[in-house]
Amino acid sequence: METFRFSFLFTGICLILAFLWGGPAAVLLVTVLGVLEVSLSFDNAVVNAAVLQEMNPKWQKIFLTIGILVAVFGMRLIFPVVIVAVATGLGWGEVTSMALNDPDRYAHHLQAAHIQIAMFGGVFLLLVFLNFLVDEGKDIHWIHWLEMRLARLGKLEGATILITMLSVMWVVYHLVPDAERFSALASGVAGIMLYIAVGSMDALFEPEVDHGGTATRSGIAGFFYLELLDASFSFDGVIGAFAITKDVVIIMLGLGIGAIFVRSLTIFLVKKGTLQEFIYLEHGAHYAIGVLAILMMASTRYHIPEMVTGLLGILFIGISLWSSVRHKKSLSAD
Numbered sequence: 001m002e003t004f005r006f007s008f009l010f011t012g013i014c015l016i017l018a019f020l021w022g023g024p025a026a027v028l029l030v031t032v033l034g035v036l037e038v039s040l041s042f043d044n045a046v047v048n049a050a051v052l053q054e055m056n057p058k059w060q061k062i063f064l065t066i067g068i069l070v071a072v073f074g075m076r077l078i079f080p081v082v083i084v085a086v087a088t089g090l091g092w093g094e095v096t097s098m099a100l101n102d103p104d105r106y107a108h109h110l111q112a113a114h115i116q117i118a119m120f121g122g123v124f125l126l127l128v129f130l131n132f133l134v135d136e137g138k139d140i141h142w143i144h145w146l147e148m149r150l151a152r153l154g155k156l157e158g159a160t161i162l163i164t165m166l167s168v169m170w171v172v173y174h175l176v177p178d179a180e181r182f183s184a185l186a187s188g189v190a191g192i193m194l195y196i197a198v199g200s201m202d203a204l205f206e207p208e209v210d211h212g213g214t215a216t217r218s219g220i221a222g223f224f225y226l227e228l229l230d231a232s233f234s235f236d237g238v239i240g241a242f243a244i245t246k247d248v249v250i251i252m253l254g255l256g257i258g259a260i261f262v263r264s265l266t267i268f269l270v271k272k273g274t275l276q277e278f279i280y281l282e283h284g285a286h287y288a289i290g291v292l293a294i295l296m297m298a299s300t301r302y303h304i305p306e307m308v309t310g311l312l313g314i315l316f317i318g319i320s321l322w323s324s325v326r327h328k329k330s331l332s333a334d
Contacts, residue, residue, distance in 0.1 A: 003271065007257075007264040014253040021249055029245050030254040036244075037237055037258020038265075040310040043292075043317060044233045045262045046285035047128070048226055049269035055222045060270075063223055068263055070227055072256040075234045077248075083117065084109045103246035114239060115180045115300045116187040119171070121232040122296030123164060123191030128229065129290035130160040131199075132282075142283035142320060164192055167297070175301040184300060198225050230259075233292075240306040279327060284320025288313035 011034065018030040052060055085095045088109055099106040132138075133147055136154035141147040153159045168188035176184040198221065234255070241251045269275060275282050291312050295304050 003268045004261070004264045007260045010260045011257050014257050018250060018253050021253075022247065026247070026250055029247075029250050030257065033241055033244060033251065033254025034257030034261070036306070036310070037255050038261045039314065040237060040306060041233055041258060041262045042265070043285040043288035043313045044230065045265040045269060046275070046281055046317065047229065047289065048262070048266040050275055050282050050285075051222055051226055051229075052266060053270050053275070059220070059223055063226055064263060064267060067223065067227060067230075068260065071230050071234070071259040071263070072252075075227075075231050076238060076255040076259065077252045079231065079234075080110055080238050083113050087113045099248040103248055106248065107242040107246050111239060111242065115176060115184050117235045117239065118296045118299050119168070119176075119184045119187040120191040121235040122293045123168060123188045124195055124228060124232045125289050125293035125296065126164055126167060127160060127192065127195045128232075129286050129293055130163060132286040134160050134163075140279055140283075142280040142323060147283075161192060161196070168192075171297045171300060175298065177301075180300075194228065198228060230262075234259075235296075237306070243306075277328070278321055278324035280320040280324040281317065284317040284323075287320070288316040291316065 014030060014034075015027050018026040022029075052063060055063070081092060081095050081099060084090070084098075084106060085092055088095070090098075095106070098109075133150040134153045136151050138147070138151050138154075141151070156162075168185065172181050172185045172188065237255060237258075238251070241255060245251060292309050295309050295312075298304060
């Protein structure tokens with residue numbers, strides 16, 4: 001419970017602020033949003049833990065301190081304001097005033113940018129999924145018949161980029177309305193470029209080697225990767241939250257609680273060595289991310305409730321956990 005102490009303290013503060021802002025009804029809405037955010041982001045915590053355990057202690061601490069501020073205030077509050085400001089051409093101050101005083105209009109502008117947001121976030125997450133599976137050096141396979149074939153694709157240079165580009169072209173020309181095609185294509189390409197740029201940081205900043213001779217992921221590269229991953233997860237959560245309430249303060253408090261608990265869950269997974277103990281858990285999280293990526297891009301045409309993506313994510317993680325337990329028992333029996 002020590003790992004989650006700060007999360008419970010932060011939750012208590014947020015619920016007090018919610019009560020002062022809007023009374024018992026606001027407390028209920030903040031609680032609902034917090035629970036939904038945690039349930040939708042469990043796969044995010046698992047992937048975060050996989051990356052975080054490769055980083056040195058200094059950068060782990062930075063991610064768990066500065067990264068929290070970026071996640072709570074940057075991605076859940078400031079970034080939506082930036083999106084609306086860019087989409088409308090209004091100033092930051094005017095958009096902030098709109099968010100606080102005219103939330104319906106603010107929500108309308110934010111939802112109007114849904115196609116561009118979904119393409120950018122969906123493409124980034126699709127690359128996260130593909131780069132996990134399309135890797136010829138990967139030696140642990142969960143869905144063996146599928147992953148063996150995908151791993152062999154790793155011999156082809158740029159295979160994941162090619163698959164992603166073909167996916168973007170198909171979505172743009174089959175799902176996206178004509179008037180939105182150019183902006184959707186630009187958003188998809190931007191997602192690809194950003195993923196490549198972040199991935200290239202490992203080459204610019206050489207992985208560090210600890211005293212035991214073990215290489216750890218470049219801190220700055222891992223930090224940016226995790227923040228962008230969190231941003232991709234938060235896009236739909238922010239927009240979907242407006243289906244529950246239009247109050248920006250309540251949305252920030254509720255999603256902030258969720259973001260803090262995801263960080264605590266990430267720490268818990270790293271400290272307990274959960275990914276080493278349950279070897280297919282990371283696979284399940286990546287499959288959940290792959291499904292989320294597909295659904296985000298499909299949402300450029302179809303309405304897909306956030307609860308669907310959350311339940312599918314929980315399903316994949318639950319099955320992968322069960323498979324891990326079975327695998328562990330089979331090893332013990334041998």
